[in-house]
Amino acid sequence: MVGYIDIPAVLEETSTAGETEADNPSRDSPARLTESMIQARRKRPLDRGVCAQKQWITFTLNLHSNTQRTSMILVTGGAGFIGGNFVLDWCFGSDEPVVNLDKLTYAGNLETLASIADNQKHIFVQGDIGDRSLVACLLADHRPRAVINFAAESHVDRSIHGPGDFIKTNIEGTYNLLESVRGYWSNLNDIEKHSFRFLHVSTDEVYGSLSSTDPAFTETNRYEPNSPYSASKAASDHLVRAWHHTYGLPVLTTNCSNNYGPYHFPEKLIPLMIVNALAGKSLPVYGDGMQVRDWLYVKDHCSAIRCVLRAGRLGETYNIGGWNEKPNIEIVRTVCTLLDEFRPKADGTSYAAQIIYVTDRLGHDRRYAIDARKMERELGWKPAETFTTGIRKTVQWYLDNPKWVANVQSGAYRDWMQKQYAGATP
Ligand code: NAD
Numbered sequence: 001m002v003g004y005i006d007i008p009a010v011l012e013e014t015s016t017a018g019e020t021e022a023d024n025p026s027r028d029s030p031a032r033l034t035e036s037m038i039q040a041r042r043k044r045p046l047d048r049g050v051c052a053q054k055q056w057i058t059f060t061l062n063l064h065s066n067t068q069r070t071s072m073i074l075v076t077g078g079a080g081f082i083g084g085n086f087v088l089d090w091c092f093g094s095d096e097p098v099v100n101l102d103k104l105t106y107a108g109n110l111e112t113l114a115s116i117a118d119n120q121k122h123i124f125v126q127g128d129i130g131d132r133s134l135v136a137c138l139l140a141d142h143r144p145r146a147v148i149n150f151a152a153e154s155h156v157d158r159s160i161h162g163p164g165d166f167i168k169t170n171i172e173g174t175y176n177l178l179e180s181v182r183g184y185w186s187n188l189n190d191i192e193k194h195s196f197r198f199l200h201v202s203t204d205e206v207y208g209s210l211s212s213t214d215p216a217f218t219e220t221n222r223y224e225p226n227s228p229y230s231a232s233k234a235a236s237d238h239l240v241r242a243w244h245h246t247y248g249l250p251v252l253t254t255n256c257s258n259n260y261g262p263y264h265f266p267e268k269l270i271p272l273m274i275v276n277a278l279a280g281k282s283l284p285v286y287g288d289g290m291q292v293r294d295w296l297y298v299k300d301h302c303s304a305i306r307c308v309l310r311a312g313r314l315g316e317t318y319n320i321g322g323w324n325e326k327p328n329i330e331i332v333r334t335v336c337t338l339l340d341e342f343r344p345k346a347d348g349t350s351y352a353a354q355i356i357y358v359t360d361r362l363g364h365d366r367r368y369a370i371d372a373r374k375m376e377r378e379l380g381w382k383p384a385e386t387f388t389t390g391i392r393k394t395v396q397w398y399l400d401n402p403k404w405v406a407n408v409q410s411g412a413y414r415d416w417m418q419k420q421y422a423g424a425t426p
Pocket residue numbers: 076077078079080081082083084101102103104105106107108109127128129130149150151152153154155169173201202203204233255256257258259260265
């Protein structure tokens with residue numbers, strides 16, 4: 001199935017002085033567009049009100065005389081770590097187009113999406129989930145069958161230093177997004193309404209901290225968030241639940257454990273340890289290093305989300321985890337051992353010698369663990385990677401992609417839009 005994107009609406013507003021009539025097809029003849037015309041129009045922002053101000057087309061328009069729309073999805077936060085992996089997997093594994101709305105905060109990186117920059121099925125839009133007019137416009141234009149909300153402020157340490165952005169995006173932003181989606185959904189016809197889904201991506205941190213003997217979190221655990229980040233995510237989960245209960249919005253919520261894998265921003269534990277080790281810097285372990293996290297390879301998270309989207313029961317929450325509980329110090333030592341194997345130091349010493357213990361995170365949760373049996377029982381999902389296989393792939397990925405890392409470290413990744421769209425004015 002190849003997607004039909006709203007070509008006529010786009011074309012109407014992108015005609016350029018000097019184009020011939022043949023180059024400027026009417027609403028009824030999208031198939032008359034030539035490839036050179038399309039190329040000329042690519043990398044140019046639309047000029048169409050609020051939607052256009054922030055929309056950058058990063059794909060080649062599909063040319064189909066078919067006037068029927070086929071389905072598409074809208075993803076938010078798709079330039080971040082998990083959303084980026086999800087969009088890449090989606091584009092390589094499905095014919096269904098994806099609209100990707102991302103504000104491009106420090107965590108958003110379009111270089112992650114470089115391999116699909118010319119993909120016809122990917123439409124990138126820079127914007128805020130809290131911008132109701134923009135979101136309403138995107139929904140009306142593209143008429144997605146589902147919205148998957150990855151957009152969030154996601155780093156616990158940043159939430160401790162400055163909670164404001166977390167309240168704004170994770171709570172107010174989710175509220176505004178829900179309202180935009182509710183407005184769109186309530187005007188769909190009965191069939192579309194019935195099949196529509198709003199999938200909210202959340203975290204295991206909403207359940208609080210476990211002792212070493214507590215059973216793993218199930219979907220019925222009480223919410224006991226402890227950090228500004230987890231409290232803001234908990235609030236967003238409650239809003240999503242309420243929009244289902246009160247308005248009937250067809251929602252699904254997933255609560256996942258710690259992800260790791262390609263394109264992980266190198267201020268989080270695993271990528272930070274890899275890049276610091278290679279740079280000869282110290283490897284800072286908080287407190288005694290015995291905090292336990294349940295690690296899931298990011299591609300497994302993406303496959304779980306696709307499962308929930310396909311077959312999850314409306315209004316339900318699903319816990320997603322890797323059955324990989326490990327103390328932080330063990331994670332760091334494993335990274336060092338792999339680097340010793342893949343990129344041994346010239347002096348023969350281990351990277352583990354760079355480990356140092358530093359002041360603990362404020363309010364640091366001791367242990368998270370996910371009981372993912374509901375995902376397996378109801379949806380037949382299980383992670384494909386063990387920690388042993390996933391962490392090898394991850395360390396290898398960072399060794400193979402020094403440019404992606406260097407551009408994050410230098411800040412150059414933030415110039416990507418400007419470089420890619422030189423000459424275009426927003
Ligand atoms: P990330 O920080 O890497 O990416 C977040 C993305 O959202 C970025 O591209 C950013 O630009 C975008 N964004 C931020 N504010 C926005 C706004 N107001 N409007 C539009 N876009 C905005 O985060 P991640 O690690 O990819 O996490 C994605 C989601 O998964 C988050 O909701 C997070 O809470 C959840 N989660 C993450 C993990 C994990 O281990 N990373 C685990 C469980 C759940």
